Amino acid sequence: MLENSTAFSGVSSSDIAASKEFYGETLGLTVADSMGGLDVELPGGAHLYVYPKPNHQPATFTFLNFAVTDLDATVDWLRARGVETKIYPDDEFPTDDRGIARGLGGGPDIAWFTDPSGNVIAVLADTRAPS
Secondary structure, X not given: OHXXXXXXXXXXXXXXXXXXXXXXXXXXXXXXXEOOEEEEEOOOOOEEEEEEOOOOOOOOOEEEEEEEOOHHHHHXXXXXXXXXXXXXXXXXXXXXXXXXEOOHHHOOOEEEEEOOOOOEEEEEEOOOOOO
C-alpha cells in the first residue's frame, strides 16, 4: 500500500523565516512555501517539510544526513557560510578543531551542525563511493 505513496520527513522550527534563509540561502537548497511551512528539496529528490511549532523542542539527535564525497571541502564550505560545525564537547564526541569526528566508533568521518532552531544535521563521508 505505501509503496505507491510519496514519503517525506518533517521537522519543527521555532522561526520559519530563519529556517527558509538557512535551508535556501546558507545550504543552497530549493525551498518553497508549503502548507504554512516549508518544502525543502533534498539532493536525490527527497523532500523535508519544515513546520512552525510555537513550543518547538530541537531534535537533539541527527535528523538529517548529507553523505558527501569530500567531507573536508564541505566542512570548509559550511564554515565559510557561517555554519558552526564543532557543536559537541570533545569528551562527548572527540573532534578536530573544525568539528570533524574521524572514524568515531568505526563509523564514517562526520561533522554535525544545527539549523536555526537547534535541530541537529550532519555531513559525513560517503562510504558508498568507490575508492
